[in-house]
Amino acid sequence: MADIVLASASPRRAELLRQIGVDFTVHPADVDESVEEGESPQCYVERLAREKAMVVAGRLSGDELVIGSDTSVVLLGEILGKPDNHDDAVAMLGRLSGASHQVMTGVAVVRNGLCKSTLVVTDVRFRELSEPEVEAYVFSGEPMDKAGSYGIQGLGGIFVREIRGSYSAVVGLPLQETAALIAEAGVPVWENWPRRLENRT
Numbered sequence: 711m712a713d714i715v716l717a718s719a720s721p722r723r724a725e726l727l728r729q730i731g732v733d734f735t736v737h738p739a740d741v742d743e744s745v746e747e748g749e750s751p752q753c754y755v756e757r758l759a760r761e762k763a764m765v766v767a768g769r770l771s772g773d774e775l776v777i778g779s780d781t782s783v784v785l786l787g788e789i790l791g792k793p794d795n796h797d798d799a800v801a802m803l804g805r806l807s808g809a810s811h812q813v814m815t816g817v818a819v820v821r822n823g824l825c826k827s828t829l830v831v832t833d834v835r836f837r838e839l840s841e842p843e844v845e846a847y848v849f850s851g852e853p854m855d856k857a858g859s860y861g862i863q864g865l866g867g868i869f870v871r872e873i874r875g876s877y878s879a880v881v882g883l884p885l886q887e888t889a890a891l892i893a894e895a896g897v898p899v900w901e902n903w904p905r906r907l908e909n910r911t
């Protein structure tokens with residue numbers, strides 16, 4: 711079976727990949743994350759996922775299967791990445807308060823020079839947030855390494871009124887789509903699942 715490599719420094723992505731029984735090593739990708747002139751959020755997110763996977767695949771030599779991913783929060787067509795500082799996080803959360811936004815996650819799988827990718831878009835609706843709770847949230851530190859300045863899987867879960875789409879994509883890696891891309895590249899993830907029960911009689 712091919713060695714699987716996660717081209718990501720995100721602990722959330724590693725945790726999600728472990729959840730579906732994949733054995734892998736981590737090789738973070740360092741790519742330029744600037745948006746190209748006239749590029750849509752959809753194209754941006756999928757392009758970055760592909761670049762992350764391809765940069766890491768280019769550093770490896772063999773038959774590895776490399777997974778790259780990118781997540782951005784998109785509000786009224788504008789990409790909200792990770793906050794630059796405390797005030798930036800407060801401002802982003804103020805904009806997300808009481809509104810709906812989209813979380814776009816791209817995932818790409820490279821094997822033997824071939825790159826396949828997909829984009830997953832999830833709608834998330836926040837309730838109205840109060841100023842003191844936003845301040846308290848930003849002081850918790852949780853927003854600082856997350857797109858849109860929140861983590862649905864953490865304290866930020868109390869802001870989310872509704873989600874339509876893939877929860878795992880919001881956290882950073884859409885499980886169904888990732889497993890499908892890995893299978894398409896020749897590795898059905900279930901082949902690696904533990905067998906803890908005896909054969910049925």
Ligand SMILES: Cc1cn([C@H]2C[C@H](O)[C@@H](COP(=O)(O)OP(=O)(O)OP(=O)(O)O)O2)c(=O)[nH]c1=O
Pocket residue numbers: 717718719720721722723738739762779780781782783792813855856857858860861862863880881882
């Ligand atoms: C919206 C949201 C984002 N996030 C995180 C997922 C990603 O780690 C991060 C978006 O930043 P990314 O640039 O997609 O990823 P990263 O820099 O953390 O890791 P790498 O590029 O090495 O793969 O935001 C959450 O953990 N929870 C959420 O609810």
